[in-house]
Amino acid sequence: MKLYSYFRSSASYRVRIALNLKGLPYEVVPVHLLRNGGEQFSPEYRKLNPDALVPALVDEVDGVQRALTQSLAIIEYLDETHPAPPLLPGDPIDRAHVRGIALSIACDIHPINNLRVLRYLVRNLKVSEDDKNAWYRHWCEQGLASIETMLARDERTGRFCFGDTPTLADCCLIPQIANARRLECDLSAMPTILRINDACLTLDAFAKAAPASQPDAE
Amino acid sequence: MKLYSYFRSSASYRVRIALNLKGLPYEVVPVHLLRNGGEQFSPEYRKLNPDALVPALVDEVDGVQRALTQSLAIIEYLDETHPAPPLLPGDPIDRAHVRGIALSIACDIHPINNLRVLRYLVRNLKVSEDDKNAWYRHWCEQGLASIETMLARDERTGRFCFGDTPTLADCCLIPQIANARRLECDLSAMPTILRINDACLTLDAFAKAAPASQPDAE
Incomplete structure (x- = not known):
């Protein structure tokens, strides 16, 4: 998995914690929100996330690269695809x-x-x-x-x-x-x-x- | 179920749609955000939701009244407790x-x-x-x-x-x-x-x- 992340972004930070709690390996792809006029606005990044916000997670599913956005949606996805340890209770x-x-x-x-x-x-x-x-x-x-x-x-x-x-x-x-x-x-x-x-x-x-x-x- | 709602609140509106899609009966308890200095700030409402935001849903679970907040958390709860029709896909x-x-x-x-x-x-x-x-x-x-x-x-x-x-x-x-x-x-x-x-x-x-x-x- 690749995590498009900015070190100071607290939404990226949330997903990094979840990936670490799950023990999942991932590559951080830095997106600098201040340099180069804001790298989140580049056409390449906007293809991943039209919102131009970090984070985005790219996961390979059935041989296809899929981009996910919104930190909470990403964490729920990780919890559904890698249930242990759970990040939500059962009830x-x-x-x-x-x-x-x-x-x-x-x-x-x-x-x-x-x-x-x-x-x-x-x-x-x-x-x-x-x-x-x-x-x-x-x-x-x-x-x-x-x-x-x-x-x-x-x-x-x-x-x-x-x-x-x-x-x-x-x-x-x-x-x-x-x-x-x-x-x-x-x-x-x-x-x-x-x-x-x-x-x-x-x-x-x-x-x-x-x-x-x-x-x-x- | 009781839904604490303001007619113009779009977060309340989301939950009303979900309840209706599920065909669940509910009582609307109006919380007027502008009158009486904002009814969401009353001590009674703050007991339900310390955030003083609408909506809040009160459901009886095992004979106990439980208050839920945050529209998306409420809708996920409704989807988990009343799965048909589903509001999220399966994959x-x-x-x-x-x-x-x-x-x-x-x-x-x-x-x-x-x-x-x-x-x-x-x-x-x-x-x-x-x-x-x-x-x-x-x-x-x-x-x-x-x-x-x-x-x-x-x-x-x-x-x-x-x-x-x-x-x-x-x-x-x-x-x-x-x-x-x-x-x-x-x-x-x-x-x-x-x-x-x-x-x-x-x-x-x-x-x-x-x-x-x-x-x-x-």
Whole structure:
């Protein structure tokens, strides 16, 4: 498998964690979002992903190269095609809980703070650097506070977001915390999230997926 | 089942379509996002969903009321607990394709244009009405153009986004088109999307889920 990835992209980071948790070999193909006018906009990459967003995963199925997009769709695909270890629990109500946490990050925190959105704020709306950073922190802190509430009150929360093995929810949470720390968000009132983050980072699958461990890290 | 819904919320609209396609009875509990300072912020609703976003679905499982959040997690739950008719295809690569389209809308179009984000632009960043509407159209048109490309080039596209029966992708696409039209986005170069929209709207499941058909419609 080939993963088109940018070291700092948290959506790419999610898929790298999932591939590592599954123990699947993959080749990282770096797509630099800032150089060369943004390599994600090249005609070659747009053939893989018309959205011009990373990541994309290319897998060979029945001798044909198939390109998949959207980090959560990719991780569900990996979980269906390589079931061990599972990244979702078995019970539908628990699966919905884990997916709910993952989607809360993937829909309601991350896209609002994505590179292209921050650029639009600065270039089109002439928002100041301070206001841009306040925007980032607002959505990130508000979203993570909701997730802290959900995790802290739920008896299914264990060493990780759900029980004592990592799931799709952890694949999404840890990259979001890395972003939050880079932008100096205030996570002091989020002990559950920080505890889970620490637990994940002791695992090789998470450590090797981190931005600083990537071949294209700067 | 009880669906906490706002008639104009496109995330609620997705779940209404899925419930109707499955033929499942449900009670709509209106949550007015604008009245009373925003009913989604009430302590009662926040107990169901700390994110203070609609929809939330409450289902009784083994005699216990369980609240689910995030429209895509809810629809996957409905598909797992009520498999007929299926809202996802059987093959993992096809499931990833359908989920990819759904997530492209649910992550990369809709949240950037959500009520709370538009409010922040106006109230915190003092963005003009014209610039706010241009922001909306920018993300909506760009995102739907990518989806048009994906659908137009893929041989799996049929009467609907995938083949000839509606899937999760159609549950997401049709509410997004309704929003796009309300905000006067230019969809003239998107014939595949418009054709699929027309096909969906001939079905009762979609028509009855539309904002204008809701008990809280204004």
